[in-house]
Amino acid sequence: MSHRVNQVVIIGGGTAGWLTAAxxxxxxxxxxxxxxxxxxxxSPNIPILGVGEGTWPNLRATLKQIGVSEAEFMKGCDATFKQGALFCNWMKSVNEQTHQYYHPLNTVFHSSYEFSLAPYWLLGHSERSRYDHAVATQSLVCEAGLGPKEKTTPEYQAVQEYSYHLNANKFARFLTKHCTEKLGVKYIQANVLKANRDGDDYVTSVTTDSEQYDAICGDLFVDCSGTTPVLFEQTYHIPWVDISDVILNDTAIAMQVPYADPERDIAxxxxxxxxxxxxxxxxGLYNRRGVGHVFSSKHTDIKTAEKQLRDYIGQEAEGLTARVIPLKLGYREKFWHKNCVAIGMSAGFVEPLEASAIYLYDAAAKMLADQFPRTRESMQYVEEKFNRSFNMRMIRTIDFIKLHYCISDRDDSAYWRDNCSNKTIPKALQQRLLHWKEHPPTKYDFDNAWEPFNLDSYLYVLYGMKYQTSLAHNQDGFIYSDKAKAKFRDVSMMADKLVTHLPKHRDLLKKVYQFGFTKI
Structure with a gap:
């Protein structure tokens, strides 16, 4: 007799829990x-961590799928548009000029998987000295303070690829309301005390402190209960893979900074x-900034780190409270065990550098939904696939985050020297970097369709940080220089057009908050 899977119980709310429910x-x-x-x-008395304010473009597709109005979401979550990330001071200054580069969300007129402009940029066929300026328009759009779409562009559609900056606490509340009112999710406020298992070690119910819901039964359980998860740590004792020897940052100090000038530009x-x-x-959110300092407590102390944060913010930091957040770095050896799935902080956390957290929550929820086992007997196959996929995703995320540190030429502190030491760099990343000294990354370096960071992302960081790739041994093999030059010109022409036509980011936001988007 088969065990049907009809009841899903999610333990824990926050972004991970409510996004999974949606x-x-x-x-x-x-x-x-x-x-x-x-x-x-x-739990009615465990606060949401609520610091994940950056997202990836996949969230747009998810919000559309679950039936959310983009304008209502943005207004409800103080959201703004995100077109990428600007990295400052990750390399030494040259002639007192601060080093900076963008990791934008899109490229134009080419995919590096089909035709890579990277080797032609390395060979000097572009007039632009910065890689992100040469191959994409989005850096220039960001520098001009512009939004990613026209005021008349319908919701979820884009002129430039985009995601969002959002208030994570408001996002969780927004999803709570949408899930319970529109999607039929049953919501119970209670503390889970323990999990109850059958003779085959599958969880059958969880006991709570609620008189009304003493035991909540289910067929599949999703553990979104944070850094001390009820099921994966307290019940099954699934080991935690610590990565603090690779990713050195273990603490964050966060502040919410109101705008002194309500009309100031929003990046x-x-x-x-x-x-x-x-x-x-x-x-930059619509009504405030979220600013935080991520650091290694082995290399500095909280007092010094907070002073650096306040110095960065300036006068606007006066009178504001700073929140200290310990970061538990690592991931579970298994993300699916028996009839339990870990999503969110219970599954793993690297650090917030590339805003991968909400992406991983969303990816896990989608894979669970797409591969949903309708019987207990079919779970093992899905469990094995899920564990392989997210083990790979975590390892690749760690490698990509580490890349930002280990190729820096900064040696002004023990922190940067330790980050660049081979002792802290994963062997697989060391091998890649050695290969990339004579071969720019290509599609052959990315053989899994579900890698969280793709070829273009690696190229932006590598050559944004001036990684030295010599093509002396095979430069004659790059025979499409005319084609590459034409594409470089196309990027420049399109950038000029976009900078002329796209609205200022704050002007676009005002329109969205007041009138919404054009209906399709």
Whole structure:
């Protein structure tokens, strides 16, 4: 007799829990009583961490899928548009000029998988000295303070690829309302005390402190209960893979900074400014900035890190409270065990440098929904696929984050010297970097369709940070210089056009907040 999977119980709210609930309920049609029912259990007295304010473009597709109005989402979450990230001071200054480059969200007129402009840029066939300026328009759009679309562009459609900056606490509340009112998610506020298992070691229910919901039964459980997860740590004791020997930052100090001038420009990119022992993020929301210092407590102390943060912010930091956030770095050896799936901080966390957290939550929820096992007997196959996929995604995320540090030429502190030491660089990344000294990255370096960071992302960081790739041994093999020069010109022409026609970011936001988007 098969064990049907009809009841999904999500333990924990926040962005991870409610995003998972939204994806599962919308895709599995939990408003239909004959289909899967999603229940979310959230503690009424454990606060949401709420610092994940950067997202990836995949969130647009998810919001559209779950039936959310883009304008209502933005207004409800103080959201702004995000077109990429600007990295400052990650290399030594030259002639007192601060080093900086963008990791934008899109390229124009080419995909590096089909025809890479990187070798032709290395060979000097572009008139632009910066790689991000040569191959993409978006850096120039960001520098001009412009938005990613016209005021008349319909919701979720783009002129330039984009995602969002958002208030994570408001986003969780927005999803709570949408899931319970529109998607049929059952919401229970209670503390989960323990999990109850059957003879085959599958969880059958969780016991809570609620008199009304003493035991909540389910067929599949999703653990979104944070850094001390109820199921994966307290019940199954799934080991944690510590990565603090690779990713050195283990603490963050965050501040919410109101705008002194309500009409000031809002950057449509995250600003990451390197410090002596870490880096500072600067994110512009509609009514405030989210600013924080991520650092290594082995290389500096909280008092010094907070002073650097306040010095960065300036007068606007006066009187503001700073919140200290310990970062638990690593991931689970397994992300799916028996009939339990870990999503969110319970599954793993690298650090916020490339805003990968919400992306990984969303990717996990979508894979769970797409591969949803309708019987217990079919779970093992899905479990193995899920574990392979997210083990790969975590390892690749760690490699990409580490890339930003280990190719820097900064040696002004023990922090930067330790980050560049081979002792802290994964062997696979060392091998890639050695190969890339004579071969720019190509599609052959990315053989998994679900890698979180693609070829273009690596190229932006490598050559934004002036990684030295010599093509002396095979430069005659790059025979399409005329084609490359034409594409470089196309990028420049399109950049000029976009800079002329796209609206200022704040002007676009005002229109969205007041009138919404054009309906399709």
């Amino acid at each position: 994806v599962l309920s919308s895709q599995l049609q939990s408003t239909n009583k004959e289909a899967v029912q999603v229940t979310l259990v959230e 449509s990119h995250t600003i990451m400014t390197a410090q002596d022992n870490g880096w500072i993020w600067d994110i």
